[in-house]
Structure formats: structure tokens, C-alpha cells
Amino acid sequence: MSHRKSLSVVIIAKNEAGLLTECLQSVDWADEIIVLDSGSIDGSAALAESLGAKTFIHTDWQGFGKQRQKAQSYATQDYVLMLDADERVTPELRQSIEHVLITADDSVIYSLGRLNLFLGRFMRHSGWYPDRVNRLYANQRYRYNDDLVHESLNTQGAKVVALQGDLLHLTCRDxxxxxxxxxxxxxxxxxxxxxxxxxxxxxxxxxxxxxxxxxxxxxxxxxxxxxxxxxxxxxxxxxxxxxxxxxxxxxxxxxx
Known part of the structure; x- marks a missing residue:
């Protein structure tokens, strides 16, 4: 039987108290959850900690890319699943991730298809679906680029495999x-x-x-x-x- 890889879920957040609970509950099966708070004033950090996440604070904001790099530096498990507070892992996607952890190839990066909410509707067209993002990867092998915004994972030319199951993204609630x-x-x-x-x-x-x-x-x-x-x-x-x-x-x- 193959050895299962361990998983760190890594989240950067600021003033996301209204979203964090459902996000963390959707990944409470992970081996470790890291939340890096960038200076919330709504109790986000305390909420994340109360829900079992390892919570850190880093207010020296240098852009989304560097903040994700900092957050990942706290991860101690074999694989990283990078999320945002307004995202939720569906049961089908969880099954795909669990399968990866058993059969994982560290040279491969895994992409997740996001199902995006816009003004009360999950969009199936408009270029918003499946809106694939590279989010599951070997912790010691890959890092995010230094981008200020629309940050991306430095794939180093690795093969990218698309996983089954949706990542719900509550893009536009307000x-x-x-x-x-x-x-x-x-x-x-x-x-x-x-x-x-x-x-x-x-x-x-x-x-x-x-x-x-x-x-x-x-x-x-x-x-x-x-x-x-x-x-x-x-x-x-x-x-x-x-x-x-x-x-x-x-x-x-x-x-x-």
C-alpha cells in the first residue's frame, strides 16, 4: 500500500471573519491548516485559531506573491493546498485530493477548477469556468512568484494535472x-x-x-x-x- 503524503492547507487573509469558518470547515480533514493574517481588525486571526488553524500575523505587506511565500514557509507537511478565505473544497474535490496524496508524483502540479459566484449565480461560462488554478503541489519543490497581484505559482515547467471536483469561489457576494x-x-x-x-x-x-x-x-x-x-x-x-x-x-x- 502506498504511503499517504501529508497535507498543509495554507490561507492568507485579512478581515475575513465572515468567510473563514466555512472555508476552514471544508478542509478540516487536512493534517495542518495555516492561516497568515495580514493585520485584520475583525477578529479573523482569533477566529482561525479557535477553529484549530495554526495562525500567524505578518503585516509587512509586499504583495500577494510574497505573502503567499511567507505563509507557505510555516507549512510543515509534504504537500500544500493554497486557498483563499472565500473558497470552499467540495466533497468531490476532497476525494480527488485524497487520491493525489496516496498516488502523488512530486514532479507534478495539480490544478483545481473553480466555480465562481457572481451576484447570486455560479457562472458556467463567461471565461469563469472551470477557471483552473494551480494550487496543490509538493511543499519543498514549488513556490509562488513575487507578483504584487494576480500571483501565480512558479511551475518550473512541471506537468500540470487537472483534478475532478469544483472549488467553490464566492467571488462576488457584495x-x-x-x-x-x-x-x-x-x-x-x-x-x-x-x-x-x-x-x-x-x-x-x-x-x-x-x-x-x-x-x-x-x-x-x-x-x-x-x-x-x-x-x-x-x-x-x-x-x-x-x-x-x-x-x-x-x-x-x-x-x-
Whole structure:
């Protein structure tokens, strides 16, 4: 019988008290749960600890990538499952993960398909499903990149295997909170691109914005997601506009 690998679930969080309980309950079968809090004022850290998670606090925020690196440094088990507080592991996905832990190949990275919630509807189209993310991997072998936002795992060219079962992602429960987060992401994206020497022209703002709408609504069949599909196409266009307009503005500020 194969030796089962042990699993650390790793979560970064800030002011997620309303979400943490269900998230942690969905992975309470793991060998270890790590929560790295970045300075919550809503009791998130204390809640996580009360639910059995090993809780740490790190307020020197240097971006999502570095925060995930820091969180993973506390993990002591063979494999890491990286989650966010607004995600939940379904029973089917748990079975897939348990199978991996028995048959694991450390040279392989495992991707999870996210089922994203948008304004009361789990989206099946619009480019939001299965929305695969590389989240399950050997602890000593892989780390996240240093990205400020939209951080990604450094796969080192490894083979990626897709797991069965959905990772529920409560993406947009509150529209205003979702929009504030999108604006923050746009700012971080533009800052990172600008620091890398990137610029964009005025026309680029318009073409990327229109392209984002068409890609979501038409190419990715957002029209099959009903009213939410149309609204998401507009939101994606707005987010794209904010990203490129911010990058354009940063470039303009240096030339005046």
C-alpha cells in the first residue's frame, strides 16, 4: 500500500471573519491548516485559531506573491493546498485530493477548477469556468512568484494535472466590495507594469476595454449566463479600462 503524503492547507487573509469558518470547515480533514493574517481588525486571526488553524500575523505587506511565500514557509507537511478565505473544497474535490496524496508524483502540479459566484449565480461560462488554478503541489519543490497581484505559482515547467471536483469561489457576494477589490487589483497591476518599464497609449485603453467586453460576452459565451453574464462583461471591461487608464496616467505623470 502506498504511503499517504501529508497535507498543509495554507490561507492568507485579512478581515475575513465572515468567510473563514466555512472555508476552514471544508478542509478540516487536512493534517495542518495555516492561516497568515495580514493585520485584520475583525477578529479573523482569533477566529482561525479557535477553529484549530495554526495562525500567524505578518503585516509587512509586499504583495500577494510574497505573502503567499511567507505563509507557505510555516507549512510543515509534504504537500500544500493554497486557498483563499472565500473558497470552499467540495466533497468531490476532497476525494480527488485524497487520491493525489496516496498516488502523488512530486514532479507534478495539480490544478483545481473553480466555480465562481457572481451576484447570486455560479457562472458556467463567461471565461469563469472551470477557471483552473494551480494550487496543490509538493511543499519543498514549488513556490509562488513575487507578483504584487494576480500571483501565480512558479511551475518550473512541471506537468500540470487537472483534478475532478469544483472549488467553490464566492467571488462576488457584495457588489461594492467586489468593485473596491477590482479597483485595488487594477492599481496594483498598473504599478507593477509601470515599474517593469511598460507604458500604453490612449488608443490602447479603448481597444483593450472593448476587447474585454467582447471576449467575455461573445467569445466566452457570457450570453449563456443570463443577466449576470452581461453584467460581468461590463465589469470586466470596466476593470480592463481601470488597469490601462492607470498605466497611461502613471506614464503621463513622469513626462509632465
Amino acid at each position: 457588489f461594492f466590495a467586489f468593485q473596491r477589490k477590482q479597483l485595488h487589483y487594477a492599481e496594483q497591476w498598473a504599478t507593477q507594469r509601470y515599474q517593469a518599464g511598460k507604458k500604453c497609449g490612449y488608443l490602447s485603453i479603448l481597444t483593450h476595454t472593448l476587447g474585454a467586453f467582447c471576449k467575455t460576452w461573445l467569445l466566452r459565451a457570457g450570453f449563456l449566463d443570463g443577466k449576470q453574464g452581461l453584467l460581468l462583461a461590463v465589469v470586466n471591461a470596466q476593470y480592463t479600462f481601470n488597469k490601462y487608464a492607470a498605466l497611461w496616467a502613471l506614464g503621463r505623470n513622469t513626462t509632465q
